[in-house]
Amino acid sequence: MELDLRTAAVGTAGWTALRRLVWATRAMFLLCGVVAASWAPLVPYAQNRLALNNGQLGLLLLAPGCGSLLAMPLSGWLIARYGSRQVLQVAFALTIPCLPLLALAGRTWLLALALAVFGAALGTVAVGVNDQAAEVERRSGRPWMSSFHAFFSGGALLGAGSISLLLGRHLPLWGCSLAVIALIGLLLPLLRFGPGARPSAVTAPAGFVLPRGAVLVLGVMCFVAFMAEGATLDWSAVFMRTSRGMSMAHAGYAYAGFSVTMALGRWFGDRLVDRLGPQTVLVVGGALGAAGLCLAATVNSIPLSLLGFVMLGAALSNVVPILLSSASRTAGMAASQAIAATSTLGYAGLLVGPAMIGSFAHCTSLPAALAGVALLLLLMAVNGLMMGRWIRPAARADATG
Numbered sequence: 001m002e003l004d005l006r007t008a009a010v011g012t013a014g015w016t017a018l019r020r021l022v023w024a025t026r027a028m029f030l031l032c033g034v035v036a037a038s039w040a041p042l043v044p045y046a047q048n049r050l051a052l053n054n055g056q057l058g059l060l061l062l063a064p065g066c067g068s069l070l071a072m073p074l075s076g077w078l079i080a081r082y083g084s085r086q087v088l089q090v091a092f093a094l095t096i097p098c099l100p101l102l103a104l105a106g107r108t109w110l111l112a113l114a115l116a117v118f119g120a121a122l123g124t125v126a127v128g129v130n131d132q133a134a135e136v137e138r139r140s141g142r143p144w145m146s147s148f149h150a151f152f153s154g155g156a157l158l159g160a161g162s163i164s165l166l167l168g169r170h171l172p173l174w175g176c177s178l179a180v181i182a183l184i185g186l187l188l189p190l191l192r193f194g195p196g197a198r199p200s201a202v203t204a205p206a207g208f209v210l211p212r213g214a215v216l217v218l219g220v221m222c223f224v225a226f227m228a229e230g231a232t233l234d235w236s237a238v239f240m241r242t243s244r245g246m247s248m249a250h251a252g253y254a255y256a257g258f259s260v261t262m263a264l265g266r267w268f269g270d271r272l273v274d275r276l277g278p279q280t281v282l283v284v285g286g287a288l289g290a291a292g293l294c295l296a297a298t299v300n301s302i303p304l305s306l307l308g309f310v311m312l313g314a315a316l317s318n319v320v321p322i323l324l325s326s327a328s329r330t331a332g333m334a335a336s337q338a339i340a341a342t343s344t345l346g347y348a349g350l351l352v353g354p355a356m357i358g359s360f361a362h363c364t365s366l367p368a369a370l371a372g373v374a375l376l377l378l379l380m381a382v383n384g385l386m387m388g389r390w391i392r393p394a395a396r397a398d399a400t401g
Contacts, residue, residue, distance in 0.1 A: 018139055025136055026151045027190035028088060028129045033155025034187070035095050036122055037233070037259065038180045039064075039115075041163045041252030042102055044237050045173060048248070050108050054238070054366060058358015061234050063112040064119025065351025071120035072344065075127045084128040085191055091124040092188055096181050103173035123347065130324070130343065145321040146269030153263030153317070157256055158183075164252035214330040215338045217383065218323050219345030224380045225319045226346040227353030228289060228312065231373050232258050234354040236309055239366050244302050254296075257306055258313035265317025278322045279387045286381025289315030293374035297367040315377075320346065326387065 047057050078087045094117060101114035133148045162183075163176050171179075236254035240246040246254075265272075273281055292311025295304060327342040353373075360369040 018136070021132075021136055021139070022144070024191065025129065025132045025148055027187060028125075028132065029148050029151035030155040030158075031092060031184065031187045031190075032122070032125045032129055033152035033157075033259075034159040034180070034183055035092065035125075035155075036152075037156035037159035037255065038099065038163055038177075039102055039118070040160050040233050040255045041167060041237055042173070042176075043234055044241050044248045044251055046102070046105075046111060047238060049106065050111065052108070053362060054358050055362030056108075056358075057238070058355040058362070060108065060112055060115070061354035061358065062351065063115035064122070065230075065347070065354070067116035067119030067121075068123030068126070068347055069344070069351055071123040072127055072347065075124035078124070079128055079131065084132055088125060088128045089188065089191055091121045091128070092184060092191075094121040096184060099177040099180055100174060103177040126343075126347070143270040143273065143325070145325055146266045146273065146318050149317075149321050150263050150266030150269070153259050153266055153313075157259035157263055160252050160259060161256040164250065164256060167249045167252070170249075215327055215341050216345075218327050218330070218338075219342045221380050221383060222320060222323045222342050222346035223349035223353075224376045225316055225323065226349035227356075228293065228373050228377055229316055229320075230350040230353045231293075231357055231370060232309060232312060235357055235361075235366065235370070239296075239370065240302070240305065243365075243367055244300070244305050246302055254306055254309045257310045261310050261313035262317045265314045266321070269318040269321065273318065273322065278326060279384060281318050282322050282384040282387060283381050285315045285317070285319050286377050286384055287315075289319075290374045290378035290381065291315075293370055293377065297370040297374065319380075 043057075046052075046060075052060065075087065075091070098114045098118040098121070101110060102118065105111035105114055129148070129152075133145055136148075137144050159180065162179065166176050166179060167173075232255055236258065237248075237251035240251040240254045241248055269281075289312050292308045292315055294308070295311065296306075296308025299305065299308075323346075324342060327338040330338050357366075357369045357373065360372060
């Protein structure tokens with residue numbers, strides 16, 4: 001999707017500024033995806049290196065989620081004070097010393113510390129890039145959230161796929177971490193084209209507002225969606241290795257396939273939502289995601305399990321963008337507060353989701369745990385049928401900003 005503002009009364013200068021902002025925001029989402037997904041292929045290596053069972057690994061995976069949730073409230077204040085570009089540059093830079101530790105840490109406490117800092121940096125990045133995406137939508141007067149998230153998914157594919165490929169070529173773990181650091185060094189300078197000023201002239205209310213009513217329902221749905229995405233990020237490689245007999249070097253391809261279809265779905269998502277409506281896309285996405293994850297968890301076949309994760313990526317591609325956009329149109333709460341509350345509940349899914357899956361897998365089995373997540377996705381789809389009762393229709397914004 002390209003920026004189409006020539007018919008809007010913004011003038012040449014406004015068109016140029018908005019186009020630059022769009023590409024800078026795309027670069028931010030792309031880099032965020034690269035860095036976040038670089039951890040996925042390393043999970044089974046960390047489990048093997050530290051001799052962790054699924055329950056212990058699940059507890060370890062609490063660390064990045066805790067770091068993200070602790071950093072998010074502070075990052076909002078930092079962005080308001082110093083601007084998103086500066087905060088994003090520092091946050092991305094903080095991930096660089098973490099990457100070698102994620103690949104090589106030989107102590108559980110050291111890996112947990114590195115994951116916490118890594119999660120805090122990524123949580124800060126998430127707040128910055130989504131706030132920038134909302135600002136682009138406000139200025140341009142059209143939906144952009146799904147297509148921006150497509151660049152995150154493309155970055156995730158690039159990160160997970162390239163590391164899996166390098167591991168398949170027998171590159172040592174430290175070499176893989178250096179490759180990701182080099183990629184960060186190549187993409188990070190693109191952030192200088194982003195806005196240096198504060199992203200919005202409106203000062204956000206201090207503190208966290210508890211979700212209520214429709215926002216609470218949307219937040220719970222966002223929790224489930226993020227839980228399913230986190231399950232793929234943190235557990236798909238372990239699942240393919242331990243339950244399907246795939247080699248550690250190639251187990252990361254499950255998340256890579258998930259990322260491919262998620263990127264494609266998000267790239268065309270804004271057009272799909274315009275044509276079918278957000279409620280239809282959400283309900284079909286939830287049902288398709290449940291079917292895909294159930295296929296991966298219950299059929300003992302490497303190709304069909306990979307197909308299940310591919311289906312899951314397509315299904316979830318537009319769920320979170322739709323939920324965040326819908327939260328901004330609920331009655332009874334300011335848009336900025338609703339988005340913040342929904343996002344925080346969603347990221348809580350990334351925090352407790354992997355741990356819950358690990359604990360349940362330790363008591364039963366990892367396939368059974370993933371099947372439980374599939375059931376939650378189905379319930380999310382059923383709940384989406386009532387979504388139109390409490391969401392206001394989207395209003396076209398003023399393109400002049």
